[in-house]
Amino acid sequence: MADYTQYFQAVLCPPSEHTAEDFFARSGRYSNFRKETYFIRYLSKHEYGGIVERLHIWQEDAREDCGGYVFVPALPKQPGQGELAQYVALYHQGEYKLPFSFQNRILEEAFEAGFRESLQLFQKSSGRAEESIVRNFAIKMLYWIDQYFPRLFTQTQKIACFPKFVCCGTVKLPEYLFLLLLYRMGCDVLYLSEQQDVCVDDPELLALSVRVEAPDKQPAPVVIRQSPPQSRPRESTVQRSNAGTPQRPAEERQPLSYVELAAMASSVVMLQVFDAQNQCFKTGSGVIINESGYILTNLHVAAGGHYYGVLLEEEPDVFYTDELIKYNQDLDLAILRMDKRRAPIPVCRETSALVRGQKVVAIGSPLGLFNTVSDGIISGFRTVGKRSMIQFTAPTSHGSSGGALLDLYGNLIGIITAGFDDGQNLNLAVDYKAILEFAKGLL
Missing domain, CATH: 2.40.10.120 (Thrombin, subunit H)
Structure with a gap:
C-alpha cells in the first residue's frame, strides 16, 4: 500500500455467509485513521436479478451525513464528445489537476497519492507506458471521479463517512483501478455479476478485493430481494x-x-x-x-x-x-x-x-x-x-x-x-x- 497509509488506511472487511446483505446494511468501523471497508466481487446467478431490483431503490436510502450510495449498471467507457475536451485539459504529459477535492488535508493527500498510485499500477499491470495510452486511462479516471465522487463523498470534511458504490457490467483493468481508488478512499465497493468475474490478470491487484461465489442453487428470500x-x-x-x-x-x-x-x-x-x-x-x-x-x-x-x-x-x-x-x-x-x-x-x-x-x-x-x-x-x-x-x-x-x-x-x-x-x-x-x-x- 502507498505511503499515504500513515494518514488513512482502508482495511478490507472479510466476507461472511451473508456477504451481499452485509454490504447493503452494514458500515465498517473507523478508528485511529483506519476504516474497515468492503471491496467484494460477488458472483451470483440466482440472486443477481433480485439484487439489481433492490439496487434501484437502495440509492435513496443513503444518509447525506454518512455518504452517498451509488449504483451504476456499468461504468461508462469514456466521456461524450462534448465533455471530452474538459478532461483532456486536466491531464498533460503526466501532470494533472483532479476535478474533485476534499475539505480535509488528510483525505486530500490520500486522494492525490491514490490517483498517482492508480497511474503507476496501470502502467505496471498493463505493461504499457506510452504517453497516449496512459493519457487515455487518466482521462477515464478523471471522468469517473468527476461523475461519482461528489455523489459518494457528500461530507468532504469528514474522514469517518461511509459511502457505498455498486457496479455491474464488464470490468477490465481501468474500471478495476477506479474501484480500487474508491476502496482506498474508504468507500465500500461491490462488483456484481451473474457469472463473469472482473477481467484482470494481475493476482496482486485481485488480492486487494475478495471474490465471493453464491451457492449454485435457488436461495431462500433474503433482505436484499424484493x-x-x-x-x-x-x-x-x-x-x-x-x-x-x-x-x-x-x-x-x-x-x-x-x-x-x-x-x-x-x-x-x-x-x-x-x-x-x-x-x-x-x-x-x-x-x-x-x-x-x-x-x-x-x-x-x-x-x-x-x-x-x-x-x-x-x-x-x-x-x-x-x-x-x-x-x-x-x-x-x-x-x-x-x-x-x-x-x-x-x-x-x-x-x-x-x-x-x-x-x-x-x-x-x-x-x-x-x-x-x-x-x-x-x-x-x-x-x-x-x-x-x-x-x-x-x-x-x-x-x-x-x-x-x-x-x-x-x-x-x-x-x-x-x-x-x-x-x-x-x-x-x-x-x-x-x-x-x-x-x-x-x-
Whole structure:
C-alpha cells in the first residue's frame, strides 16, 4: 500500500455467509485513521436479478451525513464528445489537476497519492507506458471521479463517512483501478455479476478485493430481494419456528386467537441501552422484522446508546450489538442488527385503511416487565409533526416504546412510540405505512 497509509488506511472487511446483505446494511468501523471497508466481487446467478431490483431503490436510502450510495449498471467507457475536451485539459504529459477535492488535508493527500498510485499500477499491470495510452486511462479516471465522487463523498470534511458504490457490467483493468481508488478512499465497493468475474490478470491487484461465489442453487428470500406484495404468502401464515403458533392456510384468512398472538412475543425483544461507561441508562422494546436479525425500534429508545443488550424469550443470555443500521428523526424510527436469528413479524401490507374500533394487541416491556401482552382497540388517528400515528387503548407504560402493535391477523400495524402520562390508555404508535417506507429493502 502507498505511503499515504500513515494518514488513512482502508482495511478490507472479510466476507461472511451473508456477504451481499452485509454490504447493503452494514458500515465498517473507523478508528485511529483506519476504516474497515468492503471491496467484494460477488458472483451470483440466482440472486443477481433480485439484487439489481433492490439496487434501484437502495440509492435513496443513503444518509447525506454518512455518504452517498451509488449504483451504476456499468461504468461508462469514456466521456461524450462534448465533455471530452474538459478532461483532456486536466491531464498533460503526466501532470494533472483532479476535478474533485476534499475539505480535509488528510483525505486530500490520500486522494492525490491514490490517483498517482492508480497511474503507476496501470502502467505496471498493463505493461504499457506510452504517453497516449496512459493519457487515455487518466482521462477515464478523471471522468469517473468527476461523475461519482461528489455523489459518494457528500461530507468532504469528514474522514469517518461511509459511502457505498455498486457496479455491474464488464470490468477490465481501468474500471478495476477506479474501484480500487474508491476502496482506498474508504468507500465500500461491490462488483456484481451473474457469472463473469472482473477481467484482470494481475493476482496482486485481485488480492486487494475478495471474490465471493453464491451457492449454485435457488436461495431462500433474503433482505436484499424484493418481491411484489401480491406474490408473497399471506403474512398471517408465516411459519414461526419459535412461537409454536399453528399454521393456517392462506385462503382461510381467519383472525388468530389471543393465545396465538401472545406467542408472537418471541419476536419482540427488550432492549437495554448502554453508555460509554458500560452503564445501562434506559430500556425499551424492539420488533424483529427480518430473519437476519434486524430489529425495528424507536429512535428515542436507541438514541445515545454506545451499544445495546438484546433480551429474547427462551434465551438465558443477553445478546449485545453496536450496530445502529439506520434511523429517521422525523419518524422516530431506528433499526439495529444482532447476530441472533429469529422469525420476523410481518409488516402489514393491506391497501385498505385501518378503522376506529378495530381490535389490536400490544407487546412490549413496560417498566422492564419483559414482553407484556395487552389488548385494546384503535381509538383514533393523529398526525404528530411529520408522523402518521395510530391512537390505541391497549395499556402501555415507559419501556413499551419500540414494541409491536398487531392486528388480529398477526401483522405489525405500528411501532409503539408514546403515551400520555396524564391520560388513561392514551397511547400512540407510528403506523405501518411509515414503517414500510422507512424499512424498505429490509422486509
